[in-house]
Amino acid sequence: MRASLFRIGLIALAATSAGFPALSARAADVRAARVWAGPDYTRVVFDLSGPVSYQLHQGDGKVQIDLGNDRLASEFATPSAQGRFKGLSSRRRGGRLELVADVDAHSAPKSFVLKPGGGYGYRLVLDLYPDGASKTASAPVAASAPPPVMKAVHANKATPSEVMTLRQVAEQMGGQRKVVVAVDAGHGGDDPGAHGPGGTLEKNVTLAVARQLAALINKQPGMQAVLTRDGDYFIPLKRRYQIAREKNADMFVSIHADAFKNGDAKGSSVWVLSPRGKTSEAARWLADRENRADLIGGVSLDDKDDSLAAVLLDLQQGYAMQASESIAGNVLKALGHLGPTHRGYVERANFVVLRSPDVPSILVETAFISNPAEERKLRDPTHQTELAQAVMGGVRNYFESTPPPGTWFAAEAARRSGAMLAAAQPDTDSSGSSAVTSGRADASVRDLHRVARGESLGSIARQYGVSVGALKSANRIDGNTVHAGAVLAIPAG
Numbered sequence: 001m002r003a004s005l006f007r008i009g010l011i012a013l014a015a016t017s018a019g020f021p022a023l024s025a026r027a028a029d030v031r032a033a034r035v036w037a038g039p040d041y042t043r044v045v046f047d048l049s050g051p052v053s054y055q056l057h058q059g060d061g062k063v064q065i066d067l068g069n070d071r072l073a074s075e076f077a078t079p080s081a082q083g084r085f086k087g088l089s090s091r092r093r094g095g096r097l098e099l100v101a102d103v104d105a106h107s108a109p110k111s112f113v114l115k116p117g118g119g120y121g122y123r124l125v126l127d128l129y130p131d132g133a134s135k136t137a138s139a140p141v142a143a144s145a146p147p148p149v150m151k152a153v154h155a156n157k158a159t160p161s162e163v164m165t166l167r168q169v170a171e172q173m174g175g176q177r178k179v180v181v182a183v184d185a186g187h188g189g190d191d192p193g194a195h196g197p198g199g200t201l202e203k204n205v206t207l208a209v210a211r212q213l214a215a216l217i218n219k220q221p222g223m224q225a226v227l228t229r230d231g232d233y234f235i236p237l238k239r240r241y242q243i244a245r246e247k248n249a250d251m252f253v254s255i256h257a258d259a260f261k262n263g264d265a266k267g268s269s270v271w272v273l274s275p276r277g278k279t280s281e282a283a284r285w286l287a288d289r290e291n292r293a294d295l296i297g298g299v300s301l302d303d304k305d306d307s308l309a310a311v312l313l314d315l316q317q318g319y320a321m322q323a324s325e326s327i328a329g330n331v332l333k334a335l336g337h338l339g340p341t342h343r344g345y346v347e348r349a350n351f352v353v354l355r356s357p358d359v360p361s362i363l364v365e366t367a368f369i370s371n372p373a374e375e376r377k378l379r380d381p382t383h384q385t386e387l388a389q390a391v392m393g394g395v396r397n398y399f400e401s402t403p404p405p406g407t408w409f410a411a412e413a414a415r416r417s418g419a420m421l422a423a424a425q426p427d428t429d430s431s432g433s434s435a436v437t438s439g440r441a442d443a444s445v446r447d448l449h450r451v452a453r454g455e456s457l458g459s460i461a462r463q464y465g466v467s468v469g470a471l472k473s474a475n476r477i478d479g480n481t482v483h484a485g486a487v488l489a490i491p492a493g
Helices: 166-173 202-219 237-246 275-287 306-336 372-379 381-401 408-424 457-464 468-474
Strands: 006-010 029-037 042-048 054-059 062-066 085-093 096-103 107-114 123-130 179-185 223-227 251-258 269-273 347-349 361-368 445-450 487-491
Touching: 029 085, 042 085, 054 107, 062 107, 062 123, 179 202, 179 237, 202 223, 202 251, 202 361, 202 381, 237 251, 251 381, 269 275, 269 306, 275 306, 275 347, 306 361, 306 381, 361 372, 372 381, 381 408, 381 457, 445 457, 457 468, 468 487
Parallel strands: 179 223, 179 251, 251 361, 269 347
Antiparallel strands: 006 054, 029 042, 042 123, 054 062, 062 096, 085 096, 107 123, 269 361, 445 487
C-alpha cells in the first residue's frame, strides 16, 4: 500500500498558465465508462459530452479523478471489475465531481483525453499498469532467420557482447524447434477500427480471423502461434511488434480490414514496409541507445561504432524485407483463390507494426469492410475460416520453401529430399527388369496430406496455397469429393 499521495496535473484540451490544470469552465457530462483488461495493463475509458480538465490523485489502492463542476449523466452505469480495475464510486465535494476508482494496490496510472474520432466523442482514458512496467526494458532474442553476421565461437566461449540465438542452439543440440508466428489482430478496445455500413466493427473481424489463424498454426506440426491480443483490448502499435520480438517470432502477420469512402472498393491486399519506412526506422534505432542494446538478429549494436552498427542493421533489415516480400507474395496468391485482390501485387507503406528490424512482417487487409457485400462475408464465420486458411497456406508455403535451419521444416525438407532421391533409384523386380517406385515421391510433389473429417478439396488447396485443379490433377481425382483418411499428394507449384 502507498501511504502518500502523488498528484499528476494533466491538461486536456485547455491550456493554463498555472502548474495544475484549471477546472473546465463549461460542465461536461460523464456519460459512460468502459473497461478492457489486457495482459499488460487495464484501460478504463470515460465517455464525455465535451472537453474536460481534471486532476489525478493516487494512494491506498485508489485513483481519484477530480473533474470540477462536471457531472454524471443520468444514464451512467458503473462498469464491472476487470483486471487491475476493481470498482468505481462517485461523490460531490464542495460542488465538485470526484470519481474514485478502486484499483490493484500496485498499479501505476497514466491518463489522457482523446478528441472525438472513430465514432466516439471526447474520452478520458485511464490506463493502469503494473508498478514499474513502463520502465522495464527487455532484450529480445530474434530467431527469425540466419543473422547476417554470425558470432565467433572459439573453444566454446563467446565474447560477452554476443549471445547465441535459438536457431544456433537448435543446430548445436540437433533439435527441431518450432517456427513461431506472431498473429496480430488489428485495433481493439477503445480503437474499433473501420465501421461497415451494417455496423460491423473491424476490431471484431480481425480478432475472429486471428484466432482462427492461430488455431490452424498450432495444429500444424513444427509451428506455434503467438497472439498479440486475445481479447477486446487496445495495444499500442509499437508494442505489437515488440511482442513478436520478445516471443522470438520468425514471422509477424497483422490482420486488418480495409475501408474507403466509396463503397465500391473491394478485394484483399497484402502490405510490407516501404523503403522509406525502413530508412526512418533505422535512424531511430541507431539514435536510441536503449534500442541498440537489444539484439538484432542475435547481435548487439551497442558495442559497435556508428558505421559498423549501421551496416549490421542494414543487412538485417534487408534480409527481413526480402523475406517479407516472399511471404506477402505467397499470402496474396493464396487470397486470390478466395476472390479478387485489390491491386494484384504486394503493396508498401510505412505502417508502424511492420517496423521490426529483424522479424519478417506483413499486414493483410482481408477485404473492404466499407463494401456492403464484403462486409457480409467478413461477418460470416465460414468466410473467416477460409481467410485464415488462405493466409495459413501462404505462411506455410514460405517455411516449406525457406525452412529456417534447426527447425522441424528443415528436418522435413531433408527427409523429403532423401525420399525423392530414393524414389529416383530403379528397383529390380523378379524378372530382372527395372521398375521405379511410386511417382508420388517425385520432385513435383511438395508434401503429403491425410484428409481429416470435414475437409474438402477447396479447404486443402487453400491451406497449401495451390489451386483445386492442380490438387485434383496431382491425385488423378475426377470428381469434387474426397474422403476422410485419404492421402493426397500436394503439388509443388
